Amino acid sequence: MYFVDGNLKDKILLIKNYNNDDIQKIDSLLFDFYKLTVKMNEMFENSIKLDNLKNSKLKMKQSEFIKKFSDYLFNQQELFLNNVLNNQIEQNSLSEKIQIAYYQAKEKMLSFYKEYKIFLITNFEQKLEQTVKVVFNDFHAFENYNKTNTLNLDNNILYAFEVLMISPTKDFKVIKKAYINLCKQFHPDKNKSYYSEQITKNLNKAYNNIKTFLKGL
Secondary structure: OOOOOHHHHHHHHOOOOOOHHHHHHHHHHHHHHHHHHHHHHHHHHOOOOOOHHHHHHHHHHHHHHHHHHHHHHHHHHHHHHHHHHOOOOOHHHHHHHHHHHHHHHHHHHHHHHHHHHHHHHHHHOOOOOOOOOOOHHHHOOOOOOOHHHOOOOOHHHHHHHHHOOOOOOOOHHHHHHHHHHHHHHHOOOOOOOOOHHHHHHHHHHHHHHHHHHHHOO
């Protein structure tokens, strides 16, 4: 578990018919919310670059949109967890409710990005030649790697690689680079979003788990 802590896990297990598999599903939803935040940051970073003065204004607007989206995700996360804890989501409908929550979050992210593009066009007279295509499957860290070369990893280590947004690898330079880049992006000293401290903890946990695993190979 990376996003459901022990206290929350104990509370969920007290709910009728809920079990560890259900907790894993909820943890995966919270992780998907985190991935959407990373994706939105990447979309902004890859949009356009202007001169320093205009770029400063652009960065401020990007931060504004990211904060709005982060606040939205936080509220959705709290609403979903409260509904679970208040027994408003039946165990047999949990998977469906998770799919709906994730779909709504993706749609919200794309709506914010659409607003951002309108801001670009109206403020910088910048013609964007084509719409930025967001393919969420491509963002999944395990879509393109060969499953015959998975180092016989168990699920926990696979999850740790996914937290670092990379495919499983023995190349420690690749692992360390991914870890450092994400830490720079989400470190609380630079990222003032509500989720930065928790994500930094998750990154540290994933990185240390991978290091320990590789030492034992």
